[in-house]
Amino acid sequence: MQKTPSVQVPTNNLAKDEEYEGKAKIIRVLDDQNLLIKFKDDLTAFDGVKKATKKGKGYLNAQITKILYAYLEKQGIPTHLIEQINETTFRAKKLRMLPIEFVIRNYSAGSFVRRYGLSKGMKLKKPVLELFVKSDELHDPLIDPSVAIELGFITRDEYELGKLYSYLVNEFLLQLFDHIGLTLVDFKLEYGVDHEGKLYLADELSPDSMRLWKKGTQESFDKDVFREDKGEVIQAYEYVYKYLQKAKDFQPTSPRFRIHLLIRLKQGIVDAEGAVVKRALTRLGLTQLNEARVGKIIDLEIVATNIERSLETFSTGRTEFLINPLIENSEIIFDV
Numbered sequence: 001m002q003k004t005p006s007v008q009v010p011t012n013n014l015a016k017d018e019e020y021e022g023k024a025k026i027i028r029v030l031d032d033q034n035l036l037i038k039f040k041d042d043l044t045a046f047d048g049v050k051k052a053t054k055k056g057k058g059y060l061n062a063q064i065t066k067i068l069y070a071y072l073e074k075q076g077i078p079t080h081l082i083e084q085i086n087e088t089t090f091r092a093k094k095l096r097m098l099p100i101e102f103v104i105r106n107y108s109a110g111s112f113v114r115r116y117g118l119s120k121g122m123k124l125k126k127p128v129l130e131l132f133v134k135s136d137e138l139h140d141p142l143i144d145p146s147v148a149i150e151l152g153f154i155t156r157d158e159y160e161l162g163k164l165y166s167y168l169v170n171e172f173l174l175q176l177f178d179h180i181g182l183t184l185v186d187f188k189l190e191y192g193v194d195h196e197g198k199l200y201l202a203d204e205l206s207p208d209s210m211r212l213w214k215k216g217t218q219e220s221f222d223k224d225v226f227r228e229d230k231g232e233v234i235q236a237y238e239y240v241y242k243y244l245q246k247a248k249d250f251q252p253t254s255p256r257f258r259i260h261l262l263i264r265l266k267q268g269i270v271d272a273e274g275a276v277v278k279r280a281l282t283r284l285g286l287t288q289l290n291e292a293r294v295g296k297i298i299d300l301e302i303v304a305t306n307i308e309r310s311l312e313t314f315s316t317g318r319t320e321f322l323i324n325p326l327i328e329n330s331e332i333i334f335d336v
């Protein structure tokens, strides 16, 4: 019988006081809502084939993650970080991690270049989102969102919100890094869900999980320095940390996003308008038409100054005045 590869995130099965040692971090569960994350000095690349330990790397990644999460929290992106315990350790929310990595790209690099035969450093017309399965065993394959949803790796709502957050994180980080003279080429995000079903940005946000180039060049200030033996990786990370510290008060321009609220009559509810449309189209010769139903779209443009609060308006049932819940269903689609 063929072995079914697992796409279970290892930390999802940890009980109280249990520990998981990953490639770059150690996770220790405190209780069902809290865990500790310790950043290690270990560096790995190429599916764990290339390995090294660099003193101070854990400290730098912990500090950089903390600065970037604090910045994103200020813009209303919920993150798992609760508090810093020591130089390399955080207390964070224990989440059920989605077994999917969200990668955003602004320029071509890495696997994107290899997969599509592109030259490195092409500016993409619009940021691109790619999903990958989080599985060492399967070598993190690219996955189409509809397949990830169909296979039950993520729900449609988790995908929609993860996509919105990822694009907005990109808008905020592009501005911050540009301010300190770096180009954000690409990065990877992970999300997890708490016991109430709320989605948080989780894991880390550091030069281990992003590509940063000195503006106008392809000089790396990230893990590529280690991957490609391009110099002293700690010096590169120190540079990022030093300039991020100086940018603590940086205020980004808030991006905008759109919400499309699709309102439809429930199945089984008689749709008089739909019947009129059906008669008219049939008269025009569309004799194959089986059914026509008429709904409503409400398009909203929102300034992303406090995304979490903006979205709460929709999740707490307060928008029911727009919908007649007895006869209508609604669906939210985000557009960035």
Ligand code: ADP
Binding pocket: 009, 010, 011, 012, 021, 022, 023, 024, 025, 026, 027, 035, 080, 092, 093, 094, 095, 096, 097, 190, 192, 202, 203, 204
């Ligand atoms: P890997 O597992 O790929 O070797 P790491 O060494 O970075 O990677 O391990 C950290 C693990 O902790 C990852 O599997 C990550 O998904 C998981 N994780 C990160 N944040 C949380 C969280 N808040 N709750 C549960 N698991 C988390």
Ligand code: UDP
Binding pocket: 101, 103, 109, 110, 111, 112, 140, 186, 187, 188, 208, 209, 210, 211, 223
């Ligand atoms: N990335 C990551 N963890 C992964 C895969 C990718 O942090 O398991 C980051 C990587 O550092 C880069 C971006 O996601 O910033 C895109 O990576 P890519 O798909 O190009 O893969 P790579 O060639 O870097 O392995």
